[in-house]
Amino acid sequence: MYFKRGKFRVRISPLLSITAIFLVSILLWNLSGYTFCHRESKLCACHKCLTDSDPWFNDIISESPKPFMSQKHKPSEEDFNWWKTITPIADVEEPRPDRCRSCAVVGNSGNLRGSQYGPLIDFHDIVIRINRGRTKGFERDVGTKTTHHVMYPESATRLDNTTYLLFFPFKTPDFLWLLKSLIPGENGAPNSNKIANKDLVSILHPAFMKYVHDVWLRKKAAYPSTGFLAVVLSLLMCDEVNVFGFGADSEGNWSHYFEILTDKRLKTGGHPGEEEYKMIVKLHMKKKIFFFKGW
Incomplete structure (x- = not known):
């Protein structure tokens, strides 16, 4: 794309144009559900906070x-016992x-191929990636920035020293795996199995898993x-949430x-994939998130 300035023609990058279009789309989407009147005290500084005017x-x-x-x-005995069944x-x-x-919550769906969402994803303060989601070789579609990475032992990937590990334990041996992956080797030697900075680790609460299972997915x-746990988690971590890379082929x-x-x-494995997708769409329709569906 070009525009003239004096005697010169200036080329505008298609990626920058796409990013600008998406940012304007989000602004118009938020404005469509906003009434220009006296503003009450708000929990965040965003134009529209997640908790604004929606009883549901x-x-x-x-x-x-x-x-x-x-x-x-701390979890109640009931919550902890439920968590064990799937088990500072x-x-x-x-x-x-x-x-x-x-x-930005970035799933791993194939609908990200050719999306050119990369610059838009990197524009966010927090970028959450999931399981084996990677950026190298896919920068144009998924970006380069990762601030938080969700994983469990079977989906583990090595993180750099500045990325937060959001550890989702589905069974009790997962804790032993995490310990072995973080502690130094014998006599203080480097741990060849180290996957993350031990000071940047958060462990998902079993009560939160049960809450998502019971309340959100019935x-x-x-x-x-x-992926769906990460979406619901983002609603508590963030003031504005945009979701990318979710949905079946x-x-x-x-x-x-x-x-x-x-x-x-494969379908969606043992997960309620259709129910999860419907709930993401519902959040989009209620303007709580913006759901980018790919191409």
């Missing part, structure tokens, strides 16, 4: 326990009136996917942008 959303969020385990927030810690920062914290299937499989799917019978 406020009711479902108010039922959430604290999502991370900490000394202040940071807490979520509360909203502040002087801050608008934007988050106890469908055995337990939620890591045309055959109903959860295919990934970084690999070719070989098991055509």
